Amino acid sequence: MGDQFRPLDDKQISFIRDQQLFFVGTAGAEGFVNVSPKGMDSFRVLSENRIAWLNLTGSGNESASHVLENRRMTVMFCSFDKTPLILRLYGNATVVHERDPEWQELVGLFPDFSGARQVFLLDIEMVQTSCGFAVPYFEPQGERPTLARWAEKKGKEGIVEFQKKHNLKDLNGRGTGLFESELSE
Template sequence: MGKQYDFLTDEDIEFIKFQKVFFIASASGKEVNLSPKGYDSLRVLDNKSILFLDYPGSGDRTARDIRQGGDVTLMFTAFTGKPSILRLFCKGQIIEKTNQKIVELLKYFTIFDVQLIRRLLIFEIYTVERSCGKSVPIMNFISERRDLIEAASKLRDIGTLEKFISDHKTPPILNRKIRR
């Protein structure tokens, strides 16, 4: 049913560029993390690597999992047109804002304010998997939500964004007890 291969094809790269939403999953021996992502936050560097703008959020599990050597999976799915799911199985690399490389890497984006991001992540692909996606519903894109960028802008303007990022560097511990 699905096909696996070692690097992105031209068709895969075009598919990624077209997507308005994608998902990042990660794990490192703790809980499995899964987050939907949007914005113009992803760039294909080459057929084996992806660059991601990591905006501040309430948790930081993806970076935690990367630091602990865990794997990351990016998933893209067609909500319009021909059904398809594309998964990229990766190892991650963290590029903090203090890293000299960030200036060169940010040139891939038309970002309006580098202060609004938490960091960059580079995903090195070790397996690409394409599957049918025939059960995925058809949905129409209306618009991006501006809420996250607006919240980060407000924190930046009052001088507390870096504190927010620091305070949320360690994800909250989940209560793993099942209650009935």
């Protein structure tokens, strides 16, 4: 059994800032559970009880549809270096889109990524740490430039076209709320 905390403490915040990879888990009331790896300087600790992460345009948009249905989200970090640790943040999330008033302030916390799709805010209800003794050693070799290059090549209009084709429904057919027009249907 891991140790449970609330709120985040300085040591945990420092650990989070040192990580280059995190995982996000969400689920609707029914259907598939989604777990996604994230990277690319897309995570921020806003306070001891709140975090934000920037979601970039990709092949699916599961987290968005799940959070619209129920706000539960888990974010997990693993240490792959000499000091083993797994840290999980459990809480309730909200989605902020480009059309929302707080978008500019939140997206400004991150590098200017082409293809920025949403910012997720997570209000932390519990922090849990566990040993991570079974997590193998890995050394990062750097970020993959593929997604950034793809988004830059597509441009704003190309990304919107891609999102309309691939990001409006999740794997279970539920809407993602990506575009305002989608919400009125």
